[in-house]
Structure formats: structure tokens, C-alpha cells
Amino acid sequence: MPNLPALILAAGRGERLKPLTDHTPKPLIRVQGKPLIEWHLEALARDGVLEVVINTAWLEDQFPAALGDGSRWGLHIHYSMEGRDHGGALETAGGMAKALPMLGEAFWSVSGDVFVPGFRFDEAAAHRFLERDDWGHLWLVPNPAHVPLGDFAMDEQGRVLPKHLDVARPWTYGNIALYRPAMVNHLPAGTKAALRPSMDRAIEHGKLSAETWLGPWTDVGTPERLASLNQTA
Numbered sequence: 001m002p003n004l005p006a007l008i009l010a011a012g013r014g015e016r017l018k019p020l021t022d023h024t025p026k027p028l029i030r031v032q033g034k035p036l037i038e039w040h041l042e043a044l045a046r047d048g049v050l051e052v053v054i055n056t057a058w059l060e061d062q063f064p065a066a067l068g069d070g071s072r073w074g075l076h077i078h079y080s081m082e083g084r085d086h087g088g089a090l091e092t093a094g095g096m097a098k099a100l101p102m103l104g105e106a107f108w109s110v111s112g113d114v115f116v117p118g119f120r121f122d123e124a125a126a127h128r129f130l131e132r133d134d135w136g137h138l139w140l141v142p143n144p145a146h147v148p149l150g151d152f153a154m155d156e157q158g159r160v161l162p163k164h165l166d167v168a169r170p171w172t173y174g175n176i177a178l179y180r181p182a183m184v185n186h187l188p189a190g191t192k193a194a195l196r197p198s199m200d201r202a203i204e205h206g207k208l209s210a211e212t213w214l215g216p217w218t219d220v221g222t223p224e225r226l227a228s229l230n231q232t233a
Contacts, residue, residue, distance in 0.1 A: 003048040003123045004130075004178070005103050007096065008040055010112035011057035011082050011089040016222050025059045026220070027112030028066055031229050035066065036220060037112045044108075045073040047121040053102045054112070057082040057089035078102050085190070092195035096179070097187040106130055111175035115218040115229060119176060129178045135207040136199070137178040140171035141217045147172045152203075152210070160208040162200070174213050182207070 014026035021029070027037035037054075044052060052075050056063050060083045070077030080099040082090050090098055096109065106129060108121055119139075129137050138160060143150045150170030153161040184198050202208040220226050 003050070003121060004107050004126045005051035005053065006040075006044050006049050006108035006110065006121065007099055007103060008037060008052060008054045008110055008112050009092060009095060009175075010037060010063065011055045011060070011095050012113070013058045013089070014113070017220075017226065020223065020226075021058070023059070025056075025062055028062060029220070029226065031115055031220060031226065036115060037067070039115065039117065040110055040112065041067070041070065041073045041075060041077075043119065044121055045075050048123055049075070049108065049121055051076050051078070051102075053078045053080055053099050053107075055080040055082060055090075055095040055099055057086075057095075060084065086192075090190070090192045093184045093187060093193040093198045094191045096195070097184040097191060097193070098189050100181050100185060100189075103181070106178060106180050109177045109179050113220050114175045115220050116174070116176065116213070116216065118215045119213060119217075126178060132209070133207070134209050135180050135182040135202045135205075136209070138208065138210040139174045139176040139213040140210050141174040141213050143170065143172045144219065146219070146221070152199075154210050154212075158209050158211055159206070160199075160203055160210045162203060171210075171212065174217055175219070176213070 010027040014021035017026055028035045054063055056079055060081050067077055151173045153170050187193050218225055218229055
């Protein structure tokens with residue numbers, strides 16, 4: 001059985017990386033010698049993912065021009081074009097909801113603007129997720145300087161909690177996860193919506209789990225972080 005499909009979130013404008021993103025979508029900016037999104041594509045192919053959906057909006061025609069159908073990595077890439085269909089990005093939950101018809105019963109999700117060499121899209125983790133009835137399973141990272149208070153807490157059983165509960169240290173969402181359609185299928189396709197309210201809804205229903213990722217991880221969100229990564233190549 002092949003690994004679950006994956007959604008790479010690549011629709012955003014990349015405001016903080018301007019002017020670099022004025023003419024190039026952030027996931028196509030080069031990091032350590034190749035476009036950032038290619039690091040994900042290579043990892044997904046290595047780990048047995050065959051089907052990849054990329055949601056796009058800003059300068060979206062550049063993605064199929066640069067990546068094609070994915071055959072060079074042994075992948076089948078499909079594009080969920082929010083700019084063409086809706087006039088702009090639908091944000092994370094809205095983009096996910098639009099892409100659901102291409103994603104099946106469960107799927108990997110990873111942001112196109114995180115650099116996380118060494119992460120494995122582990123088929124065993126996907127199978128463990130399918131054995132439970134959670135709506136999502138997150139990978140959490142130690143709080144970086146730009147998110148000092150973190151996003152979520154997690155108990156000893158790996159259940160995600162609101163960070164205001166003083167039962168565990170807070171962690172930052174690493175923008176890598178496994179999801180079921182139930183996370184966002186309450187949103188009509190074409191709705192513009194952030195993901196956090198859907199995550200909070202999942203927490204309220206006891207349907208969100210997590211584990212930590214302690215390996216290299218960078219949100220490539222500023223020129224300084226991009227420069228730092230390229231200096232260490």
C-alpha cells in the first residue's frame with residue numbers, strides 16, 4: 001500500500017520576503033541550491049508518496065512551469081489553483097477544503113515555506129494515524145525566536161491542548177501534519193478561512209494529537225532566515 005497523498009501549501013503571497021517574492025513565489029525561492037519546494041518533493045518521493053497536490057494562488061502559473069507533472073521525481077502532481085478559480089488565496093483551511101476532492105480519506109500536509117531536511121513522511125506514522133479517529137496529527141517544534149510563546153501544549157499521551165492550560169510546555173506548530181477531511185470539511189469549497197479555528201474545534205472534540213520534531217527546522221519567512229540557511233549550505 002503506497003503512502004498517503006500529500007498537500008503542499010504554496011498559495012501565500014510571502015509578504016515578509018518582499019521584494020524577493022514580487023516576482024517569485026516563496027516556495028520557488030532557492031534554498032541551498034534548489035527551490036524550497038523541491039526539498040519536499042524529493043522527501044515525499046523518497047518516502048513512498050505518489051500523489052501530491054500543490055495549492056497555488058500568488059504567481060501560480062510559475063508552479064506547473066517549474067515543476068511540471070512531477071514525473072521527474074516519480075510523483076503525480078496535481079494543482080489546486082485558487083487564483084484562477086477564486087481570485088486569490090483561500091488561506092490554509094480554505095485551501096485545504098478546496099483540495100479535499102483530490103486527497104482522499106487522509107493526507108499529509110506541509111507548508112511550502114518550511115525547510116525541514118531530514119523529516120520523514122513515514123508510512124508507519126500514516127498507518128498509525130489511520131488506525132485512530134483523530135482529525136489531525138501535528139508535528140510540533142521547539143519555539144523559535146519569532147514564536148516565543150508557542151502555539152499549543154501537549155500532554156504525555158500526545159493529545160494537543162490549548163497553550164493557556166498550564167499542564168505542559170507550549171510548542172510551535174511545525175506546519176507538518178496528517179489530516180482527515182473532518183478537519184475542514186465543514187467549510188464550503190471556496191471559503192477563505194484560516195486553519196487555527198478548525199484546529200481549536202478539533203481540540204474541543206478531542207480529535208487532535210501530536211508528536212515533536214527536534215531536527216533542523218526553519219520557517220523561511222524573512223530575508224534574514226533565508227540568508228542564514230544559504231550561508232550554511
